[in-house]
Amino acid sequence: MKFELKKTAGKRRVDMTPMIDCVFQLLLFFLVASNFQEQARITGEGEMGANLPAVAAAMPMVMKPREMIVNVDDGGDFYLDGQLYTERQLAERFNRAQTDNPGNQSVVIRGSEGAEWKYVARVMGLCNQAEIRDYRVAVIPDEENE
Incomplete structure (x- = not known):
């Protein structure tokens, strides 16, 4: 009895398209996030170099007015x-x-x-x-x- 081996078994391919899509999305995310951080640093909207005082009896900024x-x-x-x-x-x-x-x-x-x-x-x-x-x-x- 002679068995025939199909030659397609050795030629299986892995589809790389989903992995490439994920890599590009991560790349775009990090590029955009780093751009926002750089703009905030340039315009001065980032971290503030001030030491804010601590107050024991501070009132909240939004409070119900006195009736x-x-x-x-x-x-x-x-x-x-x-x-x-x-x-x-x-x-x-x-x-x-x-x-x-x-x-x-x-x-x-x-x-x-x-x-x-x-x-x-x-x-x-x-x-x-x-x-x-x-x-x-x-x-x-x-x-x-x-």
Whole structure:
């Protein structure tokens, strides 16, 4: 019995295309990365040669602004931070707070039980004019209903 050997068994080829693609991609990656690092060094945007101080009581750079508490007394007077404000002064203060903290300023309105509702509504209107959307009216919960 005579066996025939196929001559193709010795001529197997390894496809080098995927390996060459990977090598080129790595080469391009390192070329681009080194170019960015060199540009940062030239323009001075890289490392800064300064010793920054350590501070124990540092405040974060992004923090929620302090909420403003407006008190309305029985006579319809407006108090903010313990000071008496006219309606115009309160509007200016709200506008300044909204400019300093766009979209983040909050206001709590505390109306006295004897104060007319129109004064509380005026403060709410001033908040709307200054585009302060985070405002609320503080109340004391009724103990009988709990």
